[in-house]
């Protein structure tokens with residue numbers, strides 16, 4: 387990954403259970419699995435970079451034995467989970483052949499067992515994945531992370547991820563095989579990506595690509611995110627973030643005991659404006675409940691998976707192999 391200070395993908399062997407239940411927000415109780423520890427995209431606002439178990443700077447650890455472990459774990463189960471969320475703290479489509487190989491194998495194993503997969507990506511989905519997904523459209527819950535079409539935003543906040551126009555291609559290709567991806571507009575950056583012009587341009591493009599639903603969330607801070615932003619953003623954008631969050635205290639939000647939300651008035655006004663534009667253009671925009679506990683919100687695609695799991699509707703295996 388040129389210019390990002392990240393290039394090394396280090397093979398690692400995982401031990402223990404690979405399907406682990408999420409314990410945060412609307413995903414609580416849903417089995418999750420991560421193909422890598424760390425992510426090549428290195429977004430400036432990524433909360434996972436601040437995890438205590440995050441890999442050393444400049445390294446992404448790839449769990450090379452994951453497909454075998456997953457197969458072994460599934461053999462022991464009498465009841466399969468209905469859905470698995472893949473890569474809650476990394477991305478399925480990081481541009482490295484070894485990562486893509488393991489991600490493909492893991493998805494294939496799950497889908498072949500009748501288990502649905504949910505993922506959120508800022509990467510580019512390649513041809514062979516579309517071939518796999520085309521065999522199981524109802525079992526794929528895809529979310530594309532796309533905050534803005536602004537080049538300034540992309541270069542400041544997500545310089546390691548593919549440019550937004552290329553991510554738009556994912557949407558069209560998924561729709562061609564019968565999958566309607568949801569778009570996650572998160573983190574909305576005040577005074578950069580939430581201007582009427584930027585929002586209108588983004589929603590018009592999304593509408594033209596056939597998008598029906600988006601989930602919205604303004605930026606929030608945790609201590610590690612704050613440090614990353616202050617060391618990676620250019621001075622102008624650092625000042626904007628500092629000014630917006632000045633005076634905001636640390637609160638418990640979801641599983642995080644230290645989160646700073648933007649002032650409620652900024653969020654309320656922004657969401658109202660974005661929802662109005664979305665409605666005029668014909669897209670349903672929901673506010674992410676998990677990241678806006680003080681506002682009326684909604685469930686995103688992953689949240690609906692959590693809801694389904696909460697209703698305890700697992701896939702029952704036949705008693706005897708066919």
Ligand code: SF4
Nearest residue numbers: 425428429432475476
């Ligand atoms: S794509 Fe997601 S996991 Fe990867 S660096 Fe960006 S925010 Fe973090």
